[in-house]
Amino acid sequence: MIKIEHNVETGEIVQREMNADEIAQLQKDAEQAAERKSQAEAKAAQRAALLNRLGITEDEAKLLLA
16 A cells, blocks of 8 residues: 655655555554444434434424423
8 A cells, every 4th residue: 555645844745655554553543434434323323213203303303402
């Protein structure tokens, strides 16, 4: 994988291969992002199910909780 480093002070742009630590961190970050997305989707589904059981829209729920 290629990493691009841009020094904004000098304008120098360096392209280089990522080292093992950088690749591992990139994979870890991607896994964490996927987990956060999955949790957000699950929370949204739970919220939608609750609103459906209550028979109200999200706007109506906001009015009730305001």
